[in-house]
Amino acid sequence: MQIREATDADWASIWPFFHEITAAGETFTYPTDVDEATGRAMWMVRPPGHVVVAVNRSGQVLGTATMYANKMGPGSHIASGSFMVDPKHQGRGVGGALCRYLLGWSREQGFRGVQFNAVAASNTHAVHLYESLGFEIMTTIPEGFHHPTQGYVGLHIMYVKL
Secondary structure (H helix, E strand, O other): OEEEEOOHHHHHHHHHHHHHHHHHOOOOOOOOOOOHHHHHHHHOOOOOOEEEEEEOOOOOEEEEEEEEEOOOHHHOOEEEEEEEEOHHHOOOOHHHHHHHHHHHHHHHOOOOEEEEEEEEOOOHHHHHHHHHOOOEEEEEEEEEEEEOOOEEEEEEEEEEEO
16 A cells, blocks of 8 residues: 555545545534535645545555644644545555554644544544554543434544644
8 A cells, every 4th residue: 555645636536435424424524415526625635734545556546634734823733634445445454554644744744743623432443543543532522423323422532742
């Protein structure tokens, strides 16, 4: 697996699983009916933000990550980001590789930490991955995420100091 900067042409490979994941409404705080143009604008951040794709040897996109300053001005020293792995390729280390990439990129860019603002408590695989990479749950907003089958669940704010 290789992780490389995403190009505009990669969106055609990202959109199908981006749409599937957001429409399911189980992990992201994105609208479940997001259209392609809006999804692209939300995900394909421009510099100084950074978007990458994880690809296999044949160049097939397995997953993607977006990373950027969490806030502007006095909060701009903390990074944030999001990850999406094509459901056909989950469980193969793609998400972990993307998260490690984000941590390395954040260090190289001079960020002092990484904060995830909205990790659904029901997304136990992601929570476990992030904790294994040093993130801590700083707080949980009770019933902060409305899961389509589990109802209202907690929404974690997670952080790791770099």
